Amino acid sequence: MTSLVDETEGYHVNSRVIFYPLLGLTTAIWILYRWQQNSHMHKLAELIPGPAPIPIFGNALTLMRKDPHELVNLALGYAQTFGNVVRVWLGSKLIVFLADADDIEIILNSHVHIDKATEYKFFKPWLGEGLLISSGPKWRSHRKMIAPTFHINILKSFVGIFNQNSNNVVEKLKSEVGKTFDVHDYMSGTTVDILLETAMGISRKTQDESGFDYAMAVMKMCDIIHQRHYKFWMRSEIVFKLTSFFKQQTKLLGIIHGLTNKVIKNKKETYLENKAKGIIPPTLEELTHNSGEILANNAKTLSDTVFKGYRDDLDFNDENDVGEKKRLAFLDLMIESSQNGTNKISDHEIKEEVDTIMFEGHDTTAAGSSFVLCLLGIHQDVQARVYDELYQIFGDSDRPATFADTLEMKYLERVILESLRLYPPVPVIARKLNRDVTISTKNYVIPAGTTVVIGTFKLHRQPKYYKDPEVFNPDNFLPENTQNRHYYSYIPFSAGPRSCVGRKYALLKLKILLSTILRNFRTISEIPEKEFKLQGDIILKRAEGFQMKVEPRKRVPTNVAR
Ligand code: HEM
Numbered sequence: 046m047t048s049l050v051d052e053t054e055g056y057h058v059n060s061r062v063i064f065y066p067l068l069g070l071t072t073a074i075w076i077l078y079r080w081q082q083n084s085h086m087h088k089l090a091e092l093i094p095g096p097a098p099i100p101i102f103g104n105a106l107t108l109m110r111k112d113p114h115e116l117v118n119l120a121l122g123y124a125q126t127f128g129n130v131v132r133v134w135l136g137s138k139l140i141v142f143l144a145d146a147d148d149i150e151i152i153l154n155s156h157v158h159i160d161k162a163t164e165y166k167f168f169k170p171w172l173g174e175g176l177l178i179s180s181g182p183k184w185r186s187h188r189k190m191i192a193p194t195f196h197i198n199i200l201k202s203f204v205g206i207f208n209q210n211s212n213n214v215v216e217k218l219k220s221e222v223g224k225t226f227d228v229h230d231y232m233s234g235t236t237v238d239i240l241l242e243t244a245m246g247i248s249r250k251t252q253d254e255s256g257f258d259y260a261m262a263v264m265k266m267c268d269i270i271h272q273r274h275y276k277f278w279m280r281s282e283i284v285f286k287l288t289s290f291f292k293q294q295t296k297l298l299g300i301i302h303g304l305t306n307k308v309i310k311n312k313k314e315t316y317l318e319n320k321a322k323g324i325i326p327p328t329l330e331e332l333t334h335n336s337g338e339i340l341a342n343n344a345k346t347l348s349d350t351v352f353k354g355y356r357d358d359l360d361f362n363d364e365n366d367v368g369e370k371k372r373l374a375f376l377d378l379m380i381e382s383s384q385n386g387t388n389k390i391s392d393h394e395i396k397e398e399v400d401t402i403m404f405e406g407h408d409t410t411a412a413g414s415s416f417v418l419c420l421l422g423i424h425q426d427v428q429a430r431v432y433d434e435l436y437q438i439f440g441d442s443d444r445p446a447t448f449a450d451t452l453e454m455k456y457l458e459r460v461i462l463e464s465l466r467l468y469p470p471v472p473v474i475a476r477k478l479n480r481d482v483t484i485s486t487k488n489y490v491i492p493a494g495t496t497v498v499i500g501t502f503k504l505h506r507q508p509k510y511y512k513d514p515e516v517f518n519p520d521n522f523l524p525e526n527t528q529n530r531h532y533y534s535y536i537p538f539s540a541g542p543r544s545c546v547g548r549k550y551a552l553l554k555l556k557i558l559l560s561t562i563l564r565n566f567r568t569i570s571e572i573p574e575k576e577f578k579l580q581g582d583i584i585l586k587r588a589e590g591f592q593m594k595v596e597p598r599k600r601v602p603t604n605v606a607r
Pocket residue numbers: 176177178188401402405406407409410413469470471473474475536537538539542543544545546547548550551
């Protein structure tokens with residue numbers, strides 16, 4: 046009997062130990078939930094359509110279980126069900142997806158909503174406060190300084206580098222003839238080589254092992270950051286630091302920053318030595334503002350017209366073209382302008398900007414060029430037209446492309462623009478709102494504190510803007526088809542004040558790289574577009590890799606060859 050009473054008392058004590066903390070926790074969760082429900086953000090968010098959230102977690106549990114490919118399908122499914130404005134809760138974090146050009150214009154065209162979303166913080170250990178993630182006065186002053194380094198005159202001086210590296214990749218591709226291979230590996234490698242040379246002035250001839258290690262480290266760092274975006278548990282700094290990825294990241298950043306610091310130090314020393322000898326390189330001003338032969342109006346490219354609607358700071362003074370001048374890498378230009386007092390920028394900040402250009406210029410163009418080559422491998426009729434245009438320009442010669450040639454590659458340009466429409470390398474752009482914003486769709490008010498995600502991929506496939514939007518059709522970019530289209534319905538390079546500073550660089554490089562490959566090979570792709578497994582990363586890729594084949598091209602027009 047006694048033992049029975051004792052046991053019951055023990056039971057009561059135990060249940061109290063569990064009951065009260067549980068009651069406390071439940072009450073705290075309930076209060077938090079009620080507080081959330083009554084908050085300004087919640088009240089406004091409730092008016093926006095989206096999947097039903099569950100208390101505390103919101104929709105996080107649904108998203109957590111998805112791999113990058115499933116995330117693409119989930120996001121597209123939400124758009125199908127809820128429309129062009131979709132609200133999702135990740136715990137207490139509100140995310141609003143936009144896919145209508147009028148709404149997107151309100152965000153991107155603004156000089157107020159320019160702050161990047163917190164998701165960009167994973168780049169911080171690598172890129173610091175570089176252009177991609179900085180905000181406020183720092184971003185403004187650096188943007189003002191860096192945009193002119195992408196002036197058309199500077200880009201023209203890179204044509205030789207683009208040609209040389211394109212020929213290198215053609216040589217390498219010869220070993221793949223007849224095999225199925227992932228072309229992205231090649232596009233990635235050549236893109237890093239080109240960037241090393243144009244951003245830092247390190248050529249294959251001058252680069253030692255450190256150049257190769259750097260290239261590998263850049264590629265691996267991109268991979269780690271991608272993983273942190275879709276593996277939710279790796280988003281927490283504490284958890285991330287416990288993983289082997291963190292150790293790997295520390296090592297990779299040692300390599301990347303080690304090289305950037307070394308190059309900046311050497312370049313600065315050389316600059317000062319030369320200055321002491323009276324050798325002063327041309328200033329950015331001289332390179333970009335001397336008037337000489339005027340670039341004729343008909344020498345404007347198609348993309349100059351396509352992107353004119355959201356005029357940014359990349360369109361200045363292109364008429365004052367002085368032809369190919371002494372070549373200076375972006376880094377030289379930054380050192381020069383910091384030393385001659387034109388711009389106040391420290392060595393550390395220069396390093397951040399060079400690292401940023403290396404990152405932004407790498408995966409985007411590698412993915413973009415890989416999509417073009419695969420699409421042409423599927424659409425042989427389009428590839429034949431591209432080749433015939435190239436044959437008209439080059440005949441059967443092996444000569445390198447000039448800047449003037451690139452202006453003649455009008456059909457290739459349409460193909461590139463169309464590929465970027467269907468498969469935009471940056472499939473989403475995210476901003477953090479610092480104040481409430483009323484958008485055009487149903488006058489919804491998106492509350493301050495929301496992360497706005499602009500779905501470029503979805504926007505580019507809206508029947509409202511494109512006839513047969515899912516069909517690959519370069520004629521979507523014929524002048525008569527672009528002139529009445531909403532400017533913000535095509536934003537592969539984003540738009541407005543925070544648009545891609547490397548847009549002209551990317552298009553020029555893509556034209557030279559792709560034309561060189563296509564003059565030498567016919568690409569063949571056996572996987573149709575509807576079987577592409579798209580991967581929802583920061584950069585859009587194919588989960589199965591960019592599988593294709595190449596065969597040597599007969600240097601005759603295709604209408605003769607067939
Ligand atoms: C096909 C190639 C490219 C595409 C599709 C692309 C796309 C974009 C997009 C969408 C943004 C805005 C990102 C955001 O707001 O989150 C951006 C920003 C940027 N891009 Fe690109 N990019 C490409 C190539 C390049 C290249 C080659 C460079 C440099 C060599 C570059 C440098 C930058 C920089 C520095 C920014 C940040 C600009 C700022 O915030 O002021 N990009 N790019």
